[in-house]
Amino acid sequence: MGDGMGQPYEPDYFGTENCVSQHADRTWSTEVCGDAYPYVCELDGWVTRPGDLHAYSSPLEAWLRRSEAAAACAGAHAHLATFADAAELAFVTANVHVDADAWIGLDDLASEGSFAWVTGEPYAWANWAAGEPSADTPDSDCVVMQGDGQWDDRPCDSTERFLCEAD
Numbered sequence: 417m418g419d420g421m422g423q424p425y426e427p428d429y430f431g432t433e434n435c436v437s438q439h440a441d442r443t444w445s446t447e448v449c450g451d452a453y454p455y456v457c458e459l460d461g462w463v464t465r466p467g468d469l470h471a472y473s474s475p476l477e478a479w480l481r482r483s484e485a486a487a488a489c490a491g492a493h494a495h496l497a498t499f500a501d502a503a504e505l506a507f508v509t510a511n512v513h514v515d516a517d518a519w520i521g522l523d524d525l526a527s528e529g530s531f532a533w534v535t536g537e538p539y540a541w542a543n544w545a546a547g548e549p550s551a552d553t554p555d556s557d558c559v560v561m562q563g564d565g566q567w568d569d570r571p572c573d574s575t576e577r578f579l580c581e582a583d
């Protein structure tokens with residue numbers, strides 16, 4: 417622990433407080449280990465974006481249907497990636513996204529032609545490829561991000577790579 421990382425008077429209660437918490441201002445305190453707190457995990461293969469600390473992963477071992485990909489992200493306490501703006505997409509394409517189509521958390525399953533993010537956040541920005549969404553088959557309801565970062569609606573039972581995001 418470097419100088420300046422602790423709260424005033426921390427670390428304290430050596431002997432009874434053997435675990436460390438991080439406060440909202442990123443300073444640390446010793447705590448009794450049996451106490452309950454929210455937690456943060458460091459997971460291999462996840463890249464954390466400075467600023468909002470959302471973490472992203474593109475698992476390479478699996479090509480899954482959209483529903484299976486969503487479940488895989490949920491199993492990591494995450495969701496299929498959502499993109500609020502060009503800056504978020506730029507971070508992911510530069511640091512996480514591989515040169516292959518990958519499911520993201522956008523679909524028009526609830527209402528044909530009305531795309532919505534799985535998180536419920538506003539669908540305020542999009543990066544569709546030219547001519548997309550094409551709805552070229554009736555069940556093109558789920559969206560992949562292509563290797564170039566642009567989006568295409570696809571049948572949800574296609575098997576693709578996928579991008580997870582942990583908020």
Ligand SMILES: [Ca+2]
Nearest residue numbers: 498499500581
């Ligand atoms: Ca997001």
Ligand SMILES: [Ca+2]
Nearest residue numbers: 524529556557
């Ligand atoms: Ca559709």
Ligand SMILES: [Ca+2]
Nearest residue numbers: 550551568569
């Ligand atoms: Ca399409």
